[in-house]
Amino acid sequence: MTGTGTDTIEDAEDAEDAEEPLTDGGAAGADEVALDPWGSSSVSDYRKLFEEFGIEEFDELLADLPHPHYLMRRGVIFGHRDYRPVLEAMREGDPFAVLSGFMPTGDPHIGHKLVFDEIIWHQEQGGDAYALIADLEAHAARGLTWDEIDEHARDYLLSLLALGFDLEDGTVYRQSTEREVQDLAFELGIEANFSELGAIYGFDGETDVSHMQSVVTQMADILYPQLEGPKPTVIPVGPDQDPHVRLARDLASRMRYFGVTTAYASFEATEDELSVIGAAYDARESYADDPDQPRCVEAAQWLESGGTGVTEVETVEEDARDRAISKLENAGMEPLRPRTRFLNRRATEEAFEALIDTVEGEKRVFDEHVDAFDLDHDEAAEIARTIELAHDGYGFQPPSSIYHRFMTGLTGGKMSSSIPASHISLLDDPEDGYDKVKAATTGGRETAELQRELGGRADECPVYELYAYLLAGDDDEFAKRVYDECVGGERLCGDCKEQAAHLMKEFLREHQEKREEVADLLEAADIELESPRRG
């Protein structure tokens, strides 16, 4: 699931208590895993996602987005990883892509609609749009048969098209038939090993090989839009998918032929050592015999004696300082001199040779790196990517993501596919949709008098969520009016639900009509609707 409410995530403290039976090495076995793509629990505190996982707050980007979607404006899309490059591309009219995937394990429901809408919105903003059916994952990780998968896959795709996905301009595919995805997955698998998957997902010796393969397949999905050339790509998902996003970002960098860093001498240094050495370089006036040519050993002595007055040096971990000092000491009389370094990570021999030839100005060539003295970081990064692409490399950019909140179930608690009354399927009979909303739990008070006096609790009300996430559509004023009237005590739950139920019925009716209208489009589309696979 794309984190749509049926799949929810464990918050860090609850992770160990989760007692979901896991048949083939899901994440609950690993204490340190708190975001679980195949688990089942709920986010109790979104703030933790920022603090513990480094997800960034989406709000901070809102002002820079030309026409934010209502899900962004209303905080339903609450977090992101590295969305800026996508935002910039959108503003500049440069290429960018959006991709998400759906495990066809049941009917598409109103939680999935959030993701459909996110894909479609990015497509409307000029992005290359991709939607995929994660059938391999559903088969391997959830044990669905191919017949079941085919049926659900068609339903997801019909709803996606009915909501406005433009097939002429966008791409839909299923994992099982997309040869390029399989091939890319195989290549990516070379950069990921079992211990790593174990640490991330809690896989162990009992985990099915195909389940693991579905992970590298998802990595390939996420990078697929960049097979046509590197570009910013956003993956809209629920926060339960964040481990996948982090791994994909890692793999994207690991696949690169060259790394580009700054260096000050011929030896290699880690990021934290570099910040110490950089600070020592900046302070050269205060210790070098000849400040035009400070020596490594002089910098080492200065650092040894405390390197006073320089915050970078004082705040960095002692350990990094010691490592920097010993490297500088070893380099002895070598001059300390800033340069841009190309590290050879996994380039072919020809690509490395070509890089060496391309670097202009003063350069120094080592076994596994080239130092350029007349190039800044951005120029160097550009050269590195160009050479990589010219020599059969991918040149991937790390993919970005946006995260939306899970919807609360209509019966309170979490929205779950296995509790029909808790969610509304996009295929529900409109009358049933109406009834489910009428029967929903609310944030209302015990009596009408109390409600008038104290106001309702819209923030804890699944019915208000329906308005904000779906029923109010783009109409912010309407959503706000419902909210204000509720908390102001002017709105009573009976009428409020009646209105919501009616809107839901209308929505379902129209949506289902549109599904029928787009059926032919889907038949004509370049996607296999019936899998020839067995089992």
Ligand code: TRP
């Ligand atoms: N794992 C996702 C889910 O459980 C489905 C998926 C497969 C996906 N490939 C993807 C999601 C690529 C986003 C991007 O729903």
Ligand code: SF4
């Ligand atoms: Fe929820 Fe509406 Fe009742 Fe407010 S009035 S608590 S929004 S059902």
